[in-house]
Amino acid sequence: MSAHPSPEAPAIVFDLDGTLVDSAPDICAVANAVLAGEGAAPLTLAEARGYVGSGADMFVRRMRAARGLPDAEHDRLLAAFLDRYEGAVEHSALYPGVLDALALLTARGHALGVCTNKPIGPTRTVLAHFGLAHRFAAVLGGDSLAVRKPDPAPLLAVFAELGAPGGLYVGDSEVDAETADRAGVPFLLFTEGYRKAPVETLTHAAAFAHFDRLAPLVEARASRSA
Structure with a gap:
């Protein structure tokens, strides 16, 4: 499944563990x-x-x-x-506001994808468990390609599958920040995940602590780019 986002609604790719799901x-x-x-x-x-x-x-x-x-x-x-x-979902939980944020971004025309180092089997299990699979037009796991993050190839491959030359990457960790930097795409840092280093030491375009802030951040960046 591919999509063709407009400049006003850039494609958005998400990390999974520590970003969308506390797994x-x-x-x-x-x-x-x-x-x-x-x-x-x-x-x-x-x-x-x-x-x-x-x-x-x-x-x-x-x-x-x-x-x-x-x-x-x-x-x-x-x-x-x-x-x-493969089937470990019993104790995992979505971070607050994730469902509403994804629904709002979809309604505003953003093509969404997932780029995670979690193996693709458990990735698809988690997305299905939380009813999120339909939200994402492209999903790559840590074993989908010969390389994984922080190599930029998986992230760039997700954008390509979304029909976008780039967009925004949303993640929680040092690995995600490095991946976005190497791919040349703006990084939005979710601060409540599994990050080990201080926020100020990670390269990021913006940071947020609750998913109710994500859509306004995306809209603000799109407005500046228009």
Whole structure:
């Protein structure tokens, strides 16, 4: 499915975990199920949040390192993690205002997409679970291409599928900020996700703490560009 946004309604691409969805509780639960099978201590929710953002492979590497599990077990533990991760939605929640913001942006003619490092299977499961799949004309996961964020290729591929040369990227993390910068698109920073660094250290065009502020920010930028 493709779309052709107008300059007055630029395409908008979103990160998923930590941006639209607080999924860390489910990711933590999946990790702890795997760790329990190894006789290892569970992760705290804070640890799990800190490991999110660079894809499942890196999450498991960080999890292993934190619990002293050997490198030789990586592939087996990653497979066990992914097997449980596919349907992990029980403890996830949309951030406040997400549904209304997406509906408003759609009504105003913005083509919407998702670019995440979450594997595409769990990505589609989460979008379907929250009734969001129909909002997005293009969705790429961390295993959709040979590279993942902060390489700009996945983000640029989503814009291309939306029929747009560029637009706006909305995310919550250092990885998202670097991705947008390398892709040459303005970055809107959601400050309530899984960011580790101070807001002022991340390159961004604007920041917001609640999704009721997103549409006004987008409209303001479109007005300046008109």
